[in-house]
Amino acid sequence: MTPAAAPMIELTGPRPYVAQITLNRPARRNALDLAGFRELAAAWREVAAGGARVAVVTGGADFSSGADLATFSDDVAAALGRGEPAAAVWDDVHHALLRDVVLPIPVVAAIEGICFGAGMELAGATDLRVAAESARFSLPEVRHGFIASGGSVARLPRQIGYPAAMQVLLTGERFGAARMREWGFVGEVVPDGSALGRALELAERVAANSPDAVRGVKRAVGEGLRGTLAGAYEIESRVSEEVLAISRRSARD
Incomplete structure (x- = not known):
């Protein structure tokens, strides 16, 4: 009897109220097939439905080298050949990368080694990002004849500014953690081997705060970024009033 393949994605709870998603395919530097x-999409759905207050995503020695180009196209073709709707296939891929998906809780990325392609797109969907000193980042899709359509074309110019984003998107070059910190894509750079530890520290700090306030901040920021500054102020006021109302009710109970 052939043993079952090891899961590529592990979901654990290393700290109270903290969920950890680990990409676990080290032989392929965490490249993901379909x-x-x-x-990964199923893990995010489980996290969203669970009781965690914050999530951490990591990959061990390498965050992720992106989609497994050796098999991904054939995997998709096979799925379509079995009669699966194309929309359902791509919905799973996009959900895995948190494209058009806003989790109610914050996500912290712990990035070691390489963070390429879909791996960088996933990192770009997180809220707090810790990178090891030797971590490397790249969106090499243009070198292979396609574009970074997991959210980066739309999101990256808003995160790090137009010139920096276009340098990443159009050259396909690799950039170090220090440069990505300079551009604002990464929040902290730490010694190699310590990204996960620092990410868990941040996650614990977030989890210790009011869960209603934390969720409110994430929702207000996410909604506000999609509109004008005036609209963002209105969202901020509305969500603030909602959180205060919850706090008052809790104090009376």
């Missing part, structure tokens, strides 16, 4: 994307 099954891996679907496992």
Whole structure:
């Protein structure tokens, strides 16, 4: 009997109220085939439905080298050949990368080693990002004849500014953690091997705060970025009033 393949995605709870998603395919530097994307999408759905207040995503020695180009196209073709709707296939891929998906809780990325392609797109969907000193980042899609359509074309110019984003998107070059920190893509740079530890520290700090306030901040910021500054102020006021109302009710109970 052939043993079952090891899961490419592991979901654990290393600290109270903290969920950890670990990409676990080290032999391929955490490159994900279609099954891996679907496992990751399922893990995010489980996190969203659970009781965690914050999530951490990591990959061990390497965050992720992106989609597994050796098999991904064939995987998608096979799924379509089995009669699966294309929309359902791509919905799983996009959900895995948190494209058009806003989790109610914050996500912290712990980035070691390489963070390429879909791996960088996933990192770009997180809220707090810790990178090891030797971590490397790249969106090499243009070198292979396609574009970074997991959210980066739309999101990256808003995160790090137009010139920096276009340098990343159009050259396909690799950039170090220090440069990505300078551009604002990474929040902290730490010694190699310590990104996960620092990410868990941040996650614990966030989890210790009021969960209603934390969720309110994430929702207000996310909604506000999609509109004008005036609209963002209105959202901030509305969400603030909602959180205060919850706090008052809790104090009376």
